[in-house]
Amino acid sequence: MMNFVQAVGVVAKGKGDGIVVATMGAMFIFDRIEGADGNATGVPLVNGKLGLVLGLGVAKIKTVLKPAHAEAAKGSFAGRINSVPLMGGAAGLALGLALARPDKKVIVMDGDASLLMELGGLATVAQQAPKNLLHCVVHNGTQFTGLDNMATPTSDFQFAEVARKCGYAHAERIADGATWAARFPELLAMQGPVFVELMVEPVPKQTKDGFEPWELPANQYTRMGDEALALQNWLAQDAA
Amino acid sequence: MGPSDHTISATAAVAALRRNQVDHVVTVPDWVQLSLHDRLNKGVEGIRVINACNENQVVTVAAGLTIGGKRPLVMMQNQGLYNCFNTLRAVCLDAHIPMVFLVGQFGREFSNIGHPTAESGRSMVRIAEPFLASIGVPFHILDSEADLQKLDQAYEQAQEQRTAVVLLVGAPMAWR
Numbered sequence: 001m002m003n004f005v006q007a008v009g010v011v012a013k014g015k016g017d018g019i020v021v022a023t024m025g026a027m028f029i030f031d032r033i034e035g036a037d038g039n040a041t042g043v044p045l046v047n048g049k050l051g052l053v054l055g056l057g058v059a060k061i062k063t064v065l066k067p068a069h070a071e072a073a074k075g076s077f078a079g080r081i082n083s084v085p086l087m088g089g090a091a092g093l094a095l096g097l098a099l100a101r102p103d104k105k106v107i108v109m110d111g112d113a114s115l116l117m118e119l120g121g122l123a124t125v126a127q128q129a130p131k132n133l134l135h136c137v138v139h140n141g142t143q144f145t146g147l148d149n150m151a152t153p154t155s156d157f158q159f160a161e162v163a164r165k166c167g168y169a170h171a172e173r174i175a176d177g178a179t180w181a182a183r184f185p186e187l188l189a190m191q192g193p194v195f196v197e198l199m200v201e202p203v204p205k206q207t208k209d210g211f212e213p214w215e216l217p218a219n220q221y222t223r224m225g226d227e228a229l230a231l232q233n234w235l236a237q238d239a240a
Numbered sequence: 241m242g243p244s245d246h247t248i249s250a251t252a253a254v255a256a257l258r259r260n261q262v263d264h265v266v267t268v269p270d271w272v273q274l275s276l277h278d279r280l281n282k283g284v285e286g287i288r289v290i291n292a293c294n295e296n297q298v299v300t301v302a303a304g305l306t307i308g309g310k311r312p313l314v315m316m317q318n319q320g321l322y323n324c325f326n327t328l329r330a331v332c333l334d335a336h337i338p339m340v341f342l343v344g345q346f347g348r349e350f351s352n353i354g355h356p357t358a359e360s361g362r363s364m365v366r367i368a369e370p371f372l373a374s375i376g377v378p379f380h381i382l383d384s385e386a387d388l389q390k391l392d393q394a395y396e397q398a399q400e401q402r403t404a405v406v407l408l409v410g411a412p413m414a415w416r
Contacts, residue, residue: 021304081307086330089300092292096304096312099264099290120293124301128290225335232307239309 001201002177004029004145005045005055007138010177010184011107012040017238018105018188019231020080021094025145026109026138027082033059038077047177052203078234081227084220088117091125091135098130098192101235105188106130110137113152115159125193126167133193135163138200139173146203163195175199246353246411248385250275253413254284256388260395262313266290266302270317272344275413277315295324302339303331311395314339317346318364321406322371332404333376340394341406342382343368353411354383372406379406 008029011020022030033040033055043058045051083089090110098106115121115137125135137159142149164171169192174180180198187194219226253276257265265287269277280289292298295316302312316324321343331337347362360366372379378397380390394405 083300086300086327088296089327089330092297092300093304093307095297096266096301096306096310097308098304099288099301100305100308100310118294118296121297124290124292124297221334224330225337228303228307228335228337232309235308 001175001199002180003048003052003055003201004138004140004203005033005043005052006047006177006180007136007198007200008109009033009040009043009045009055010181011109011136012043013045014184014188015079015107016105018079018107019094019097019101019235020107020109021090021097022080022082022109023087023090023111023114023138024082024084025111025140027084028146030080030082030109032056034077035059035063045177045181049201049204051177052201078230081231082224083114084224086224087111087114088121090114091118091121094133094135095121095125095128095130098133099128101239102130102132104132104235104238106133107188108133108135110135112137112139112141112157112159113143116153116157119162122163122166122168122195126163129167129169130193131169131191134188134190135168135193135195137195137197139197140200140202142202147205148207149202149205160195160197163197168193168195171195171197173197173199244414246383247414248382248388248409248411249414249416250279251416252385252388254279256391257287257313258284260313260391261311262287263310264288264290264302264305264312265315266292266298266305266312267315268292268295268298268317268320270315270320270344270409271346272317272348272409272411273315273342273413275415278415295320296327299324299327299331299339303335303337306337306339312339314341315343316341317344318368318408319346321368322364325375328377328404329375336402338398338402339404340391340398341404342391342409343406344409345411348410357410368408377404377406379408382407382409383411
């Protein structure tokens with residue numbers, strides 16, 4: 001299995017001028033590894049827990065070295081919107097964007113629990129058949145991964161198989177980070193909708209007896225609106 | 241007055257959609273608006289119909305279209321509106337993505353048409369207006385064909401206030 005930094009980092013490095021729609025878990029990783037320069041340049045994508053720590057560590061060092069840039073870039077870059085706090089909404093947002101802008105690639109970084117919540121969305125996407133949509137799901141079997149790692153309702157769900165049967169043009173499962181890095185440009189270039197199920201190790205949990213919850217940052221409740229406006233403006237400029 | 245005095249024809253509704261440059265209708269179909277669905281499904285130039293599996297997807301797909309520069313209309317019935325409340329909350333109330341909803345008052349007794357929906361014996365009808373008022377979503381009642389001008393107002397209001405605006409369709413649409 002690949003780690004979360006590998007799963008997200010491949011998209012961050014290879015998205016080009018595509019639109020990215022992410023769920024909460026992927027958003028946290030995107031925020032951290034894109035924080036300094038928007039494209040995760042220099043963040044290593046290495047296997048295992050060590051790779052996870054190394055990737056996040058390098059990202060942290062980058063933001064320390066470029067604090068002004070990191071501060072300005074807090075949250076998402078213009079090409080990304082996060083379905084937060086709205087579990088289950090990523091695929092629908094991405095479908096609308098893909099239909100509105102067939103000239104742009106749209107990449108969804110969905111979560112397994114999120115997709116299970118709106119599984120019918122696979123049929124909705126397949127029926128509309130956007131050629132420019134790459135739908136990725138992070139299959140790590142956990143909710144609140146990296147915090148408490150509560151199990152998803154089903155641990156062995158075959159997302160790629162279901163997407164294929166719903167009518168996606170192509171669907172596959174990838175467990176290895178190197179394979180994912182190699183396949184990403186090929187999958188992105190395919191005529192969609194394309195689905196890829198990424199088998200990802202859960203981020204180690206933090207909670208234990210005595211754990212003190214912290215308040216979530218206020219912008220987590222407002223950022224989707226800011227991102228929508230920024231994305232709308234970015235797309236309008238791009239179309240002009 | 242009977243239900244026919246309050247009905248809106250599919251032809252007039254399509255004209256209102258075209259007048260407002262609606263380019264996508266995103267929907268889970270509604271019994272009250274069946275004639276409009278039928279007309280749209282037969283093909284109206286410039287309007288693409290997107291059928292979703294549930295109303296949450298309707299709202300998110302419409303949001304993506306709006307961000308991408310399109311002008312969607314959302315169609316569903318009152319039960320669907322209640323179903324997608326959390327998505328409406330996130331997309332339209334918190335993220336301020338403008339959206340216009342055409343919502344049929346499914347279940348309304350014909351005897352209630354022309355009277356306040358507060359007097360309906362059906363909960364899905366009776367609670368629609370107080371529900372929308374309580375969550376701060378502007379709404380308008382479509383009780384006759386002349387009320388279709390409220391669609392124009394709804395798009396202006398949704399854009400200006402960056403919110404959802406709901407138009408409640410009170411009687412079955414006419415098949416003409």
